[in-house]
Amino acid sequence: MNCSVIRVPSRSPNDVAALEKYIEQGKIAPQDVIAVLGKTEGNGCVNDFTRGYAVMALKNFFANYQKETTSPISYVMSGGTEGILSPHFTVISRKGALSKDSVKQERKSLAIGVARTADFLPEELGRLAQVDEVAAAVKHAIEEAGIASAADVHFVQIKCPLLTAEQVQDAYGRSKSTVTEDTYKSMGYSRGASALGAAVALGEVDREALQETDICGTWELFSNVASTSAGSELSYCEVIVFGNSAYAEGPYFIAHDVMKDAIDAASLRRLLDAHSDCEMVQVLAKAEADPTGYVRGSRHTMLDDSDINHTRHARAVVGGVLASVCGDPMIYVSGGAEHQGPSGGGPVAVIFKRSE
Structure with missing residues (x-):
C-alpha cells in the first residue's frame, strides 16, 4: 500500500480547474483517488449548501474517469473558511491494498482506510445507535488500512449528517422523538456521537459504561484523534482513518498532538520541530470555543455573539494560530469539537513527507 496526499486550491466550491491541471501534470492519478477532504467557503451551519455543491461538482468531475476509478470516492466537505483559512481540496490517493501477501516494511508509512455507515433515521442521530455504527465503521x-495498533491511528475524519426541520417532523409523524428539535444543536449532537464512536473503536472510551446522556453531556469523555463535521448533504457517516502502518510504503507519514485550547500554538510547533527534516504536507485540526467562556483565565465572547456563531469564531481563531506557526493558510480546520480532544481544545495532526 502506498498513500499520498496533495492539496489543491479552489476559487469556488465548484472549481475543479486546479484539480484538472494537477491530473494533466501527473501529480494526481484519478484511478488512485479514494477520498477528497475539502474546505468550502460557506457558513458551516445548517444551511451551508456549499458543501453539497462542492461534492456534486467533484462527483461530476470524477465521473469522467469512472472507468479508471476502482472504488467509490469518499467526499468530506467542511464548511467555513473564516479569517485567513484558504478554500481548498485535500486529495487522498492510495495504490495497492492490504492482502495476505503484504510484506512488512522496516519503517511505518502513511496508511489510509475509508468506510461508511448505513443511512441513519432522524431519531438515531446524536444517540448510541450512531455511536455504535460509527465505531464499527x-x-x-x-x-482496511492495515494499521496494527490504535496507537498508530493519528487522525479520524468523520463526516456526519444533521437534523433538518423536515426530518424532525418525519420522526414525530412516526411517533419517534429526536435528540433535539433545534437543527443547529443537532450538528453538535451528531458530531459528538460520531466522535465517541471513534473513541469507542480506539479504546479511548468504554462502550459498556457509555450512556446516552453522556453524548454532549460528559465532556471528560473524548477522543484524542477524532475530527467530525456535520452537514445536510448526506444521511450517513463517511469515515477516513489516517495512520501509519508497517504494511505501507512511501515517503508520507502522519503524527498528531492535542491542542489544550484555541491558542495552543505549541502543539503544532512540537510536531513541526520533531520532524524538522521533513516537508509539511497538510495540517488537520479541530477548533472549539471553550464552553466555560474563558481561555487561560480571560473571558471570551464567542458563545454570546448573536451575530456570528461560536464555531465560526473558533475556526477563525484556530486557523490564524496554526497558520502563523506553519506559515500556510491552506490548512484543514473544522469547527465544533464536541468530544474531540479536551473541552475547549482539539486534536491537531500533520501529514509529512520524508526527503529520502
Missing part, C-alpha cells in the same frame, strides 16, 4: 477502516 472506524474499526473497518483501520483494518
Whole structure:
C-alpha cells in the first residue's frame, strides 16, 4: 500500500480547474483517488449548501474517469473558511491494498482506510445507535488500512449528517422523538456521537459504561484523534482513518498532538520541530470555543455573539494560530469539537513527507 496526499486550491466550491491541471501534470492519478477532504467557503451551519455543491461538482468531475476509478470516492466537505483559512481540496490517493501477501516494511508509512455507515433515521442521530455504527465503521477502516495498533491511528475524519426541520417532523409523524428539535444543536449532537464512536473503536472510551446522556453531556469523555463535521448533504457517516502502518510504503507519514485550547500554538510547533527534516504536507485540526467562556483565565465572547456563531469564531481563531506557526493558510480546520480532544481544545495532526 502506498498513500499520498496533495492539496489543491479552489476559487469556488465548484472549481475543479486546479484539480484538472494537477491530473494533466501527473501529480494526481484519478484511478488512485479514494477520498477528497475539502474546505468550502460557506457558513458551516445548517444551511451551508456549499458543501453539497462542492461534492456534486467533484462527483461530476470524477465521473469522467469512472472507468479508471476502482472504488467509490469518499467526499468530506467542511464548511467555513473564516479569517485567513484558504478554500481548498485535500486529495487522498492510495495504490495497492492490504492482502495476505503484504510484506512488512522496516519503517511505518502513511496508511489510509475509508468506510461508511448505513443511512441513519432522524431519531438515531446524536444517540448510541450512531455511536455504535460509527465505531464499527472506524474499526473497518483501520483494518482496511492495515494499521496494527490504535496507537498508530493519528487522525479520524468523520463526516456526519444533521437534523433538518423536515426530518424532525418525519420522526414525530412516526411517533419517534429526536435528540433535539433545534437543527443547529443537532450538528453538535451528531458530531459528538460520531466522535465517541471513534473513541469507542480506539479504546479511548468504554462502550459498556457509555450512556446516552453522556453524548454532549460528559465532556471528560473524548477522543484524542477524532475530527467530525456535520452537514445536510448526506444521511450517513463517511469515515477516513489516517495512520501509519508497517504494511505501507512511501515517503508520507502522519503524527498528531492535542491542542489544550484555541491558542495552543505549541502543539503544532512540537510536531513541526520533531520532524524538522521533513516537508509539511497538510495540517488537520479541530477548533472549539471553550464552553466555560474563558481561555487561560480571560473571558471570551464567542458563545454570546448573536451575530456570528461560536464555531465560526473558533475556526477563525484556530486557523490564524496554526497558520502563523506553519506559515500556510491552506490548512484543514473544522469547527465544533464536541468530544474531540479536551473541552475547549482539539486534536491537531500533520501529514509529512520524508526527503529520502
